Amino acid sequence: MRKHRLFTPGPTPVPTQSLLAMAHPIDHHRLDEATEAIKEVSENLKLVFQTDNDVMILTSSGTGGLEASVVNLLSPGDRAIVIRGGKFGERWGEICQAYGIQIIPIDLEWGKAVDPSDVDRSLREHGDVKAVFATLCETSTGVLHDIKSLAEITSKTEAVLVVDAVSALGADELRMDEWGVNVVVSSSQKGLMTPPGLAFISFDEKAWRMAESSRLPKYYFDLKKARDKGLQGSTPFTPAISLIVGLRESLRMIVNEGVENVIARHARLARATREAAIALGLELFAERPANTVTSIKVPNGVDGVKFVKMMRSRYGITYAGGQEKLKGRIIRIAHLGWMDEFDVLTAIGGLEIGLKEMGYPVKPGSGLTAAMEALM
Amino acid sequence: MRKHRLFTPGPTPVPTQSLLAMAHPIDHHRLDEATEAIKEVSENLKLVFQTDNDVMILTSSGTGGLEASVVNLLSPGDRAIVIRGGKFGERWGEICQAYGIQIIPIDLEWGKAVDPSDVDRSLREHGDVKAVFATLCETSTGVLHDIKSLAEITSKTEAVLVVDAVSALGADELRMDEWGVNVVVSSSQKGLMTPPGLAFISFDEKAWRMAESSRLPKYYFDLKKARDKGLQGSTPFTPAISLIVGLRESLRMIVNEGVENVIARHARLARATREAAIALGLELFAERPANTVTSIKVPNGVDGVKFVKMMRSRYGITYAGGQEKLKGRIIRIAHLGWMDEFDVLTAIGGLEIGLKEMGYPVKPGSGLTAAMEALM
Numbered sequence: 209m210r211k212h213r214l215f216t217p218g219p220t221p222v223p224t225q226s227l228l229a230m231a232h233p234i235d236h237h238r239l240d241e242a243t244e245a246i247k248e249v250s251e252n253l254k255l256v257f258q259t260d261n262d263v264m265i266l267t268s269s270g271t272g273g274l275e276a277s278v279v280n281l282l283s284p285g286d287r288a289i290v291i292r293g294g295k296f297g298e299r300w301g302e303i304c305q306a307y308g309i310q311i312i313p314i315d316l317e318w319g320k321a322v323d324p325s326d327v328d329r330s331l332r333e334h335g336d337v338k339a340v341f342a343t344l345c346e347t348s349t350g351v352l353h354d355i356k357s358l359a360e361i362t363s364k365t366e367a368v369l370v371v372d373a374v375s376a377l378g379a380d381e382l383r384m385d386e387w388g389v390n391v392v393v394s395s396s397q398k399g400l401m402t403p404p405g406l407a408f409i410s411f412d413e414k415a416w417r418m419a420e421s422s423r424l425p426k427y428y429f430d431l432k433k434a435r436d437k438g439l440q441g442s443t444p445f446t447p448a449i450s451l452i453v454g455l456r457e458s459l460r461m462i463v464n465e466g467v468e469n470v471i472a473r474h475a476r477l478a479r480a481t482r483e484a485a486i487a488l489g490l491e492l493f494a495e496r497p498a499n500t501v502t503s504i505k506v507p508n509g510v511d512g513v514k515f516v517k518m519m520r521s522r523y524g525i526t527y528a529g530g531q532e533k534l535k536g537r538i539i540r541i542a543h544l545g546w547m548d549e550f551d552v553l554t555a556i557g558g559l560e561i562g563l564k565e566m567g568y569p570v571k572p573g574s575g576l577t578a579a580m581e582a583l584m
Numbered sequence: 585m586r587k588h589r590l591f592t593p594g595p596t597p598v599p600t601q602s603l604l605a606m607a608h609p610i611d612h613h614r615l616d617e618a619t620e621a622i623k624e625v626s627e628n629l630k631l632v633f634q635t636d637n638d639v640m641i642l643t644s645s646g647t648g649g650l651e652a653s654v655v656n657l658l659s660p661g662d663r664a665i666v667i668r669g670g671k672f673g674e675r676w677g678e679i680c681q682a683y684g685i686q687i688i689p690i691d692l693e694w695g696k697a698v699d700p701s702d703v704d705r706s707l708r709e710h711g712d713v714k715a716v717f718a719t720l721c722e723t724s725t726g727v728l729h730d731i732k733s734l735a736e737i738t739s740k741t742e743a744v745l746v747v748d749a750v751s752a753l754g755a756d757e758l759r760m761d762e763w764g765v766n767v768v769v770s771s772s773q774k775g776l777m778t779p780p781g782l783a784f785i786s787f788d789e790k791a792w793r794m795a796e797s798s799r800l801p802k803y804y805f806d807l808k809k810a811r812d813k814g815l816q817g818s819t820p821f822t823p824a825i826s827l828i829v830g831l832r833e834s835l836r837m838i839v840n841e842g843v844e845n846v847i848a849r850h851a852r853l854a855r856a857t858r859e860a861a862i863a864l865g866l867e868l869f870a871e872r873p874a875n876t877v878t879s880i881k882v883p884n885g886v887d888g889v890k891f892v893k894m895m896r897s898r899y900g901i902t903y904a905g906g907q908e909k910l911k912g913r914i915i916r917i918a919h920l921g922w923m924d925e926f927d928v929l930t931a932i933g934g935l936e937i938g939l940k941e942m943g944y945p946v947k948p949g950s951g952l953t954a955a956m957e958a959l960m
Contacts, residue, residue, distance in 0.1 A: 239902065269822045307803070427682040445645040446646065451779075
């Protein structure tokens with residue numbers, strides 16, 4: 209008997225009731241039951257986005273949602289600031305460049321958080337910037353960027369702040385309306401505890417105004433169509449209705465717990481994980497760690513790639529390793545979505561067992577003790 | 585107790601074993617099990633597409649797959665012939681226009697099939713046409729277009745033939761390689777018996793050659809990335825893995841039955857449905873009816889919109905009505921995907937009961953008798 213446990217920052221475990229909801233016989237997506245599901249999900253997404261703006265549902269990965277924000281806001285030749293501190297910041301840049309947007313990159317060493325004053329300076333230097341593309345949690349490094357400060361800066365300019373909250377929504381604080389974030393993008397398979405296949409996007413008034421003059425080509429990702437259909441509990445094109453039905457269950461759980469409580473739970477689990485890592489003599493990788501995922505430097509003498517593989521095959525525990533230039537250099541442990549304190553104990557226990565097996569000196573229980581102290 | 589039965593041309597009923605497969609705990613999409621699922625699904629899709637070319641998997645509705653074919657083949661200002669004989673033919677035109685393609689429409693009365701010689705003539709008149717956009721089954725009218733003849737014509741030119749086989753793949757014959765069709769697009773929620781959320785697309789060599797010089801912008805729908813990742817059992821962006829796992833089950837059923845047998849079954853069910861409608865004194869709408877869906881003119885004195893609503897609420901039977909200009913004018917009965925002869929008896933029995941209730945003269949059992957004669 210080998211139980212499987214997923215500690216990757218997406219996909220995340222899906223609650224059993226959501227999985228079973230998706231196993232219900234499929235219904236037509238233009239009829240009453242589906243319309244009600246879309247309406248309920250749209251309303252509950254607004255609570256999670258902390259916004260009164262409409263949240264639109266796209267059938268795509270999160271990346272489709274990122275692309276939708278670019279093509280609905282901008283026009284060929286526009287200039288945009290892109291904060292690149294990891295794989296997902298770089299993705300913003302790639303999407304912009306694919307559409308002929310001139311990017312002004314703010315490049316960070318991977319693992320570092322953006323200094324908001326650098327964005328402020330760049331906006332002053334380049335008066336014609338239309339958008340600032342940022343990431344709430346840069347999943348590849350585990351860094352949480354200071355979106356609140358960025359929003360304070362952009363709100364004094366003509367530029368819109370567009371935030372990739374794919375991995376962090378529902379785990380790290382993001383107050384779209386209160387902070388004045390103009391565009392937020394997220395997806396189903398992270399904090400929202402649903403399989404991948406749905407992206408969500410919300411525009412505020414400033415973003416919709418900019419969208420009026422956007423001349424980049426779009427059809428499937430045309431958000432005006434998505435907004436208009438969304439108001440009727442519909443979508444412009446056939447939606448992934450079984451995923452929406454699963455999402456309905458997961459969102460009910462989030463709303464019942466309360467969005468603030470959900471975020472507080474993530475903060476608690478993340479703190480316990482960090483304390484445990486430190487107690488084990490490990491070094492945290494992220495300068496400004498997110499609640500979403502904890503990134504830990506692979507200690508000297510341990511093969512990070514082997515460690516992740518071994519934990520999955522021998523113990524059924526799936527951590528994430530590093531991506532691209534961080535391959536083999538970090539271990540990422542997500543405490544994201546359908547997770548509680550006992551899941552964290554499993555994640556830490558696995559770390560103790562696995563590192564010990566790979567020759568790293570571990571005092572048994574030292575990580576778990578630190579985690580318990582943080583949790584209690 | 586009210587059983588619900590879906591006779592819409594997508595979504596179609598999903599086999600119980602596929603629904604339950606999707607209820608399995610979610611696994612990470614970059615690990616062995618997911619890789620194996622993607623590889624198996626890709627191979628089996630090639631059997632259904634009747635091609636040796638790779639079939640790429642996109643996380644989107646069918647419309648995303650249509651858009652992917654446009655943006656990967658063409659460049660701004662290119663000219664393309666678009667066969668418009670219903671809602672989905674018109675969609676080809678809308679996508680092309682959104683991307684600055686000059687379209688040469690071949691407009692048909694809804695319910696009519698394209699005359700291939702009209703396409704031949706148009707290609708001769710406009711020597712610089714890059715693509716012909718066609719539809720295998722125009723779902724809005726139930727018409728099957730003669731793709732084989734179109735492929736004979738386009739194969740003698742520089743133009744590629746791009747076929748929307750979203751609704752008809754696995755129901756109506758489409759021999760991609762044998763006929764020389766250059767691009768085929770389909771999706772999960774029709775003949776492939778899986779919930780909506782996945783699109784599939786295959787390019788032949790001629791299409792890939794054209795793609796080399798395509799200058800339309802693309803990122804999420806970049807098919808070169810999808811092809812390269814697909815060869816490794818992967819995808820460029822997080823795929824809707826639970827839908828892929830469901831699709832794996834449904835494709836196993838199709839491959840076990842044999843693609844030719846699956847199409848023959850659809851042909852048989854479609855013929856029985858048509859014979860039943862004629863025996864009931866009804867008129868077929870499509871000039872060249874598909875195996876996918878049978879469209880029947882609403883008889884005088886019957887309110888077509890009311891009929892469809894009443895059948896769903898009173899009998900749990902969901903037919904499709906007409907869309908756009910055909911609203912209230914036709915009833916569409918799909919015999920698509922997870923369907924057998926007894927499902928057809930239900931669909932016909934419902935038609936008899938419902939039309940009678942709405943004042944149309946029905947001799948009880950006359951439609952069913954004609955269906956049985958056709959089936960036996």
